[in-house]
Amino acid sequence: MSTLGIIAGGGELPHAVAQSVAGSGRKLHILALRGIADEGWLAAYPHEWMGVGELGRSLKLLAAAGAKDLILVGQVDRPAFSEIKLDARGLTMLPSLIAAARKGDDALMKTISDFYAREGFAVLTAADAAPGLVTGEGPLGKLAPDAGQMEDIKRAFAIVRALGAEDVGQAAIVCEGLPLCVEAAEGTDAMIARVATLRKNLRGTPENKRGVLVKALKPMQDRKTDLPVIGVNTVRGAHAVGLAGIALEAGVSLIVDKTAVAAAADRLGLFVTGIRL
Amino acid sequence: MSTLGIIAGGGELPHAVAQSVAGSGRKLHILALRGIADEGWLAAYPHEWMGVGELGRSLKLLAAAGAKDLILVGQVDRPAFSEIKLDARGLTMLPSLIAAARKGDDALMKTISDFYAREGFAVLTAADAAPGLVTGEGPLGKLAPDAGQMEDIKRAFAIVRALGAEDVGQAAIVCEGLPLCVEAAEGTDAMIARVATLRKNLRGTPENKRGVLVKALKPMQDRKTDLPVIGVNTVRGAHAVGLAGIALEAGVSLIVDKTAVAAAADRLGLFVTGIRL
Numbered sequence: 288m289s290t291l292g293i294i295a296g297g298g299e300l301p302h303a304v305a306q307s308v309a310g311s312g313r314k315l316h317i318l319a320l321r322g323i324a325d326e327g328w329l330a331a332y333p334h335e336w337m338g339v340g341e342l343g344r345s346l347k348l349l350a351a352a353g354a355k356d357l358i359l360v361g362q363v364d365r366p367a368f369s370e371i372k373l374d375a376r377g378l379t380m381l382p383s384l385i386a387a388a389r390k391g392d393d394a395l396m397k398t399i400s401d402f403y404a405r406e407g408f409a410v411l412t413a414a415d416a417a418p419g420l421v422t423g424e425g426p427l428g429k430l431a432p433d434a435g436q437m438e439d440i441k442r443a444f445a446i447v448r449a450l451g452a453e454d455v456g457q458a459a460i461v462c463e464g465l466p467l468c469v470e471a472a473e474g475t476d477a478m479i480a481r482v483a484t485l486r487k488n489l490r491g492t493p494e495n496k497r498g499v500l501v502k503a504l505k506p507m508q509d510r511k512t513d514l515p516v517i518g519v520n521t522v523r524g525a526h527a528v529g530l531a532g533i534a535l536e537a538g539v540s541l542i543v544d545k546t547a548v549a550a551a552a553d554r555l556g557l558f559v560t561g562i563r564l
Numbered sequence: 565m566s567t568l569g570i571i572a573g574g575g576e577l578p579h580a581v582a583q584s585v586a587g588s589g590r591k592l593h594i595l596a597l598r599g600i601a602d603e604g605w606l607a608a609y610p611h612e613w614m615g616v617g618e619l620g621r622s623l624k625l626l627a628a629a630g631a632k633d634l635i636l637v638g639q640v641d642r643p644a645f646s647e648i649k650l651d652a653r654g655l656t657m658l659p660s661l662i663a664a665a666r667k668g669d670d671a672l673m674k675t676i677s678d679f680y681a682r683e684g685f686a687v688l689t690a691a692d693a694a695p696g697l698v699t700g701e702g703p704l705g706k707l708a709p710d711a712g713q714m715e716d717i718k719r720a721f722a723i724v725r726a727l728g729a730e731d732v733g734q735a736a737i738v739c740e741g742l743p744l745c746v747e748a749a750e751g752t753d754a755m756i757a758r759v760a761t762l763r764k765n766l767r768g769t770p771e772n773k774r775g776v777l778v779k780a781l782k783p784m785q786d787r788k789t790d791l792p793v794i795g796v797n798t799v800r801g802a803h804a805v806g807l808a809g810i811a812l813e814a815g816v817s818l819i820v821d822k823t824a825v826a827a828a829a830d831r832l833g834l835f836v837t838g839i840r841l
Contacts, residue, residue, distance in 0.1 A: 365742060367765040389715070389741035438666070442730075449726045453719075455743045464666035465642060466732045469746040472762055481758075485749055488644040 290314040291416060292354030292408070294337075294345065295324045296361025300413065300516050302328040303543040304360050307417035316352035318345055323363055339366055343376030346406055357408040358416050359400060362513075365392065393454050393505065396513060413514055413541060422540040422561040428549040430558035432532055436499055439463065440534040443501035444564050451505025457515045460530065462490055462498030475502065475521065482528035491529030496556065500525055503536035517559075518543035519551045526555040537561030567591040568693060569631030569685070571614075571622065572601045573638025577690065577793050579605040580820040581637050584694035593629035595622055600640055616643055620653030623683055634685040635693050636677060642669065670731050670782065673790055690791055690818060699817040699838040705826040707835035709809055713776055716740065717811040720778035721841050728782025734792045737807065739767055739775030752779065752798065759805035768806030773833065777802055780813035794836075795820035796828045803832040814838030 291308055295301035295317050301324060308315050309332065317334035319326075324336075333352070337345050349357065368385055371377070380402060387398040400410045414421045425431075432440060443461040446469060450456055456470030458478060467485060470478045479500060482490050491497030502515035517533060517540070525533055532552075535542070540561070542548050552559045568585055572578035572594050578601060585592050586609065594611035596603075601613075610629070614622050626634065645662060648654070657679060664675040677687045691698045702708075709717060720738040723746060727733055733747030735755060744762060747755045756777060759767050768774030779792035794810060794817070802810055809829075812819070817838070819825050829836045 364763060365766065370765075392742070446727070446730045446732055449730050450723070450746065453723045453726050453743070455723055455746060459748075465669070465749060466730070467749045469727065469732060469748045471736075471746045472742060472744045472766055473758065477761065481750065484754065486641060488647075489642065489749055 289355040290353045292349045292357040293317045294359045296363040298362045301361040304417045340371040340373035340377040343374040360413045420541040422535045424537040424561045427559040428552035439499045447503045458502045479524040496531040500533045504539045515540040522551040532558035537563045566632040567630045569626045569634040570594045571636045573640040575639045578638040581694045617648040617650035617654040620651040637690045697818040699812040701814040701838045704836040705829035716776045724780045735779045756801040773808040777810045781816045792817040799828040809835035814840045
């Protein structure tokens with residue numbers, strides 16, 4: 288297999304993918320997005336920094352590294368186009384990037400991934416490259432949702448699907464039939480934290496847990512980028528606001544460090560489960 | 565016309581409706597929900613207090629007042645059923661109320677409004693009873709949305725419709741193609757305030773306004789209760805977080821004090837407009 292190129296955004300997912308790929312024995316080469324990727328973990332891997340507008344330079348760096356397969360992974364907050372430094376290739380792409388951005392985040396990511404595909408790269412998903420991170424069906428830890436919680440999970444899935452069709456968010460929280468929070472630009476962690484601001488009779492507490500968080504793929508989402516992901520921090524956040532558990536779309540959602548997530552879920556008394564609906 | 569019965573929840577809408585009805589010369593009789601309705605404005609109108617579980621007593625009070633038409637108006641946060649004091653009629657309704665509550669707020673409100681309809685009341689909407697509050701088509705103040713803002717308005721409408729079909733919320737905020745916030749249990753004011761927590765390049769400021777708030781009816785919503793409503797506070801909140809304007813579904817959304825809303829919008833530099841899509 289050729290070297291895997293990884294264009295790395297923010298968050299802990301790029302590190303988890305790199306670990307998983309390196310652990311499988313495959314060579315990798317990371318292009319870390321300047322000002323976006325976390326610096327801490329990169330020293331252990333072959334890497335270079337690139338600006339988000341340096342599309343031409345990224346092609347040269349990937350070619351020099353012998354990468355034919357590529358993944359785009361990690362959070363990239365939508366930049367202000369006026370502040371991006373563009374190289375010549377970036378400049379030619381600018382009109383289509385701006386047009387795509389008006390349609391939504393997915394359209395924007397698809398335009399970027401299509402650019403690399405046209406340049407001859409096989410653009411893989413993080414799930415393809417690191418199958419060990421993919422959520423399986425059923426509970427990860429000791430706890431599982433009860434019948435009432437399964438109803439809330441189904442309700443939240445339906446909400447995420449309806450929202451996803453409008454390219455809004457990937458996550459929702461439902462408690463005993465009532466939708467508490469729906470994710471848009473604030474991100475999942477901020478959405479979870481918001482539960483604590485709601486009236487007490489609508490929600491649970493760490494001692495008396497109620498309500499479920501669901502993360503799922505948008506139905507029209509380009510599966511190459513921005514897969515739903517959770518980690519230990521998500522479990523801690525859900526516990527802090529009194530949620531009973533987390534359900535993820537099996538087969539497409541990612542879990543960073545399954546062992547640690549299962550241990551945190553068991554210790555804090557939440558379920559974390561993979562669902563196919 | 566018979567006396568209009570008004571079962572009044574919280575917020576400023578019940579007062580606005582009572583003013584409008586009284587101004588039209590019709591007699592009215594208010595049943596104010598204890599612990600929920602605002603006390604300040606009630607003294608000027610014939611009224612009594614009732615608990616949310618006193619369904620039987622409400623029938624007697626309405627009959628004594630000679631009311632045959634009825635509206636249910638104002639916010640009623642979903643109560644903890646275990647804390648409601650129920651009279652005999654309330655008790656017989658409890659199982660269907662609990663079942664409806666699991667389906668969503670609209671189902672719950674429809675069950676209550678159907679109860680009064682079965683008892684012989686004509687259950688009107690606040691829009692029927694106070695047509696002066698209904699949003700018309702076009703701008704209310706001096707400003708109107710430009711072409712880009714109209715695109716955002718259409719996008720936000722599509723999101724509210726998709727969410728409404730799942731009985732989630734009535735409001736969304738979109739800025740230059742990006743959905744910033746979607747309303748669930750937190751309410752519109754809290755959703756608007758959240759814009760200020762987002763990264764600065766995603767949103768506007770009071771000096772450089774960007775993004776629009778849309779409120780619209782849920783497509784499956786029982787039109788008898790919980791119509792979308794804004795007032796001067798909504799305009800102030802939207803200004804504080806740098807939104808460019810507010811678009812409401814014309815013909816069904818309500819505006820409390822149109823004169824004051826138009827003046828606030830003009831003073832703060834926002835548009836407030838009614839849209840039919």
